[in-house]
Amino acid sequence: MTGPPTPPPSTAAEIADQSRMPPPPADAGIAPPTQTASQSQPTAPAPVIPAANKTPYENVFPQIASLAMNRDYQKLIEVAEHEDLVTGIESNDTRLYIIAPLVLSYLIIDELAAAQHALLRLPEPLSSYPIYNDLFRLLAAASNRKHGQVYARARALYEHCQSLQGQSAEFVAVVLPMINAFTDAFRNKTFATLSKAYTSISLSLVQKYIGLPVDQILSVATNNGWSYNADTQILTTPVRGSSRYSGIELAPSVLDTFASVAGSIRIA
Numbered sequence: 239m240t241g242p243p244t245p246p247p248s249t250a251a252e253i254a255d256q257s258r259m260p261p262p263p264a265d266a267g268i269a270p271p272t273q274t275a276s277q278s279q280p281t282a283p284a285p286v287i288p289a290a291n292k293t294p295y296e297n298v299f300p301q302i303a304s305l306a307m308n309r310d311y312q313k314l315i316e317v318a319e320h321e322d323l324v325t326g327i328e329s330n331d332t333r334l335y336i337i338a339p340l341v342l343s344y345l346i347i348d349e350l351a352a353a354q355h356a357l358l359r360l361p362e363p364l365s366s367y368p369i370y371n372d373l374f375r376l377l378a379a380a381s382n383r384k385h386g387q388v389y390a391r392a393r394a395l396y397e398h399c400q401s402l403q404g405q406s407a408e409f410v411a412v413v414l415p416m417i418n419a420f421t422d423a424f425r426n427k428t429f430a431t432l433s434k435a436y437t438s439i440s441l442s443l444v445q446k447y448i449g450l451p452v453d454q455i456l457s458v459a460t461n462n463g464w465s466y467n468a469d470t471q472i473l474t475t476p477v478r479g480s481s482r483y484s485g486i487e488l489a490p491s492v493l494d495t496f497a498s499v500a501g502s503i504r505i506a
Contacts (some may be wrong), residue, residue: 294325295332302339303412309419311343315352318343322356329363335409337364341373342416346423350381372398376420385428389449392421425449429458433475441471 298321305314318340327333337356344353357365357374364370372395379387396417403410428447432439444455456466463476 293327293330293332294321295327295330295335299335299408302336303408306339306343306412306416311346314339314343329361331364331367333360333364334367334369338369338373338409338413339416341377342413342420345377345380345420346416348423348427350377353377354381368398369395380424385447385449388424389421392417392424429462433462433464436475438472438474441466441473444473 298317301317302314305311305317318336321336322333322340325333337360341353341356344350344356354377357370357377360370372391376388376391376395379391396414399410399413399417425448432444432447441452441455444459445452448455450458459473460466465474466472467474
């Protein structure tokens with residue numbers, strides 16, 4: 239079926255599906271628990287859905303998948319939290335089928351403390367999986383607002399999950415769009431925050447915050463009412479109260495004052 243023509247990109251999220259910043263040095267914020275020499279890495283990096291004798295986690299997974307596809311992250315959180323509470327099979331690897339989407343949902347809506355709690359309550363067998371460490375590293379970067387690391391670690395998580403396609407196709411089909419949704423949400427929130435924190439800002443600084451090539455930054459900026467001086471390489475944000483000022487996709491938790499916004503912006 240042929241759909242309507244695709245409109246040109248106008249937000250940071252719409253043009254960011256392939257671009258990522260290179261990975262910066264590791265931060266000193268939240269870090270996953272260290273492993274001793276006696277602890278072995280599991281050979282299987284992700285659970286595999288068996289044909290029969292499904293666990294309760296697998297039985298609820300189709301509902302989780304449907305909610306993720308519809309981007310109903312609040313309902314997904316409700317379902318996943320309830321299932322994780324009542325099932326009680328703590329160390330079964332299929333528990334990751336609800337915990338990974340749960341953590342990504344919390345990241346998308348910027349509930350970082352809840353995402354951390356969901357990861358920390360997993361027992362040692364599950365916390366040894368590579369996907370657990372990838373999620374924890376992404377959470378650490380987001381918690382510290384290390385923008386470059388957020389994009390790099392989201393990309394690393396995406397690529398790792400892609401490698402599981404042959405083992406867990408259903409799981410991969412759910413988490414890959416959620417990783418992109420998180421990156422889009424983080425980038426849009428950052429773009430909106432910059433528009434509140436600055437009246438003018440250098441192009442190079444915007445690039446560090448947004449993590450996109452210059453031409454893509456200029457495209458999304460001008461589409462949202464920003465002006466650009468090529469001689470000075472300075473971007474000027476829309477005048478507050480103008481019709482274009484509200485054109486940027488705003489996240490609900492974006493702070494309203496310059497002082498609080500400026501305190502929340504950090505570069506990796």
